[in-house]
Amino acid sequence: MNHIRHYLEKLAPCSEADWKEFSSRLVQRVFTRKTVLLPTGKTEQHLSFIEKGIIRFYIPGEENDLTFSFAFENSFVSAYDSFLTQLPCTYHVQAITDTVLWSLTYADLQAIYQSTTVGNTIGRLAAEDLFLKKSRRELLLLTQTPEQLYHYLLTEQPHLIAHIPLKYLASYIGITPQALSRIRKRIS
Template sequence: MDNIRFVLERMANSNLSEDDWQFFAAKLTKQSFNRKSTVLAAGQTESHLSFIEKGIVRFYLGDEEKQTTFGFAFENYFVSAYDSFLLQQPCNYYIETLSDTILWRLTHQDLAQIYEHTSIGNTIGRLASEDLFLKKSKRELSLLMDSPETRYLKLFTEQPHLLKQIPLKYIASYIGITPQALSRIRRRIC
């Protein structure tokens, strides 16, 4: 749990008081998932905001035959079907683990209590929401403005860990191309 505190303090650019940290930490529950486990299925309502202690998760649309990956989350990041979490309505996508994963989880109700009872909770919530928005906006603009090769090169430069830990079929889907097109791009630039 020390990593969670470190990330929260870094996000807020401020130290959490011991009282705030104890209140926050008391709300966390630990849950382990095996590789290729579904954390949340389409049609379910997200009831948790989770911190990844260990592992990788992906967000995708579709079914067994055709899947479109639209996001990844890694160790020391928060993960949630955030739209479903905020609205408390069913989501239309899946969250799946790509490796053995350990999550520290807060319920929707517990997060509301943290916002209400801690001095830094609202600040952290706002900053986390802003970070999610900026990442989503950057990805959308890249899909609209950049060529597939440019998207791959940006991904390779900005997040090299993706290429080492995630199957290429998911990376191809994430940048909006087929695995075959990704193979051609990789051959061209190597």
């Protein structure tokens, strides 16, 4: 749990009482690789912090899945739209590696917002971070070619290249694995 506290302290100073309230509500959840944490049609009940592992967000397809996001260690993860609205999710959330999460339920998070002085600040900053990441991704998809996107990932997000299977990476960029192989050959 020290990873979570360190992350939270970077967002806003957290008193011992606030940390005690927050940490008392965390539950550890462990998943093996390729486990679907949340399937389409189910409502997200957890906001989680990734202690270990990589999470993939995707829309399942008849022939190919459409991967649209990843989450890594030392970050929060959730099907956040479903979590906020408490409506069914329209995509899958999957652990692509063995994963350890520390999770809060929706009800517990609401209680933390009410009972701590730092809860709302952390919630707002975390939501702003998610928004900025989503906006950057949308702009890149709209303004960059697949080759430019791959080059961007190589320079700005090398952890994607190092840890994500190529078929998921190709889907994330919006191309086939074969097209990604051609791009990789041209760049190397």
